[in-house]
Amino acid sequence: MNWKSFILGAAVGIIGGYAAHEVLNNKLKVSPEKVLEQVKKQFKQNGPISGSWIHMEAEPYEKHQIHYKVYKGGISKNNNGSNEQFEFIADAQTGTLLDVRPLSDALIS
Template identity: 75%
Template sequence: MNWKSFIVGAAVGILSGYAAREIFSNNSKVSPEKVLENVKKQFTQKGPITGSWIHMAVEPYEIHDIHYQVYKGGISKNIDGVNEQYEFAADASTGTLIDVRRLSAS
C-alpha cells in the first residue's frame, strides 16, 4: 500500500463521517415521550397533574410568523377542585415548549 492511497482513503472517510453527522443531526427529533415527560415536569411545579396525552406525529405549526415542526398534546390538572385543561405545542427538534393554551375549567 502506498501512502497516497492511504491518505486519500482516510480523507474520504473523514469527510463522509462529517457529512453523515451533519445530515443526521439536522433531521433528528426528540421522542414524543421525552417531550411529554419534560412538559409534565414543568406543569407539576404548580400542582399535580391528573392526565396527559401527546400526539405521536409531527405537525406543522406557526406562531408569530415563525414556522415549526411540533408535537401537540394536552395536560389536565385539578386545582382546588377545579379541573383545568391545557393544550400545548412543543418543538419536535428540541423539545422546547412553544405554546400553551388553557382550554377549559370546570
C-alpha cells in the first residue's frame, strides 16, 4: 500500500467531514430575518405593527432547565393611540417563540 495515497485519502475524508458538519450546522439554524418575519406575522393578526428589531447573534438561554440558543427582539404596536412594546425570545434552531413580554412604560422612558 502506498502511504502517500492513504494519507491523502484520510486528509480528504477529514476535511470533507468537517465541511459537511459546518454546512449542516448552518442549515439547522433559522435566520434572524426569518424569525422576525414569523413573529411580525403573528403580531399582525391583532393589528398593525409600527416597528420591530432583532438581535442578529444567537445567544444562550435557559427556560425550565432546558438550554436553547435564541434570538431576542422587539415589536412596537400602536393600539388605540397608545404605543405598546413587546420583547420576544425565539429559538434559533426552529424559530419558535419561547417567550413574549410586554415592556412597561417605566422601561421605555
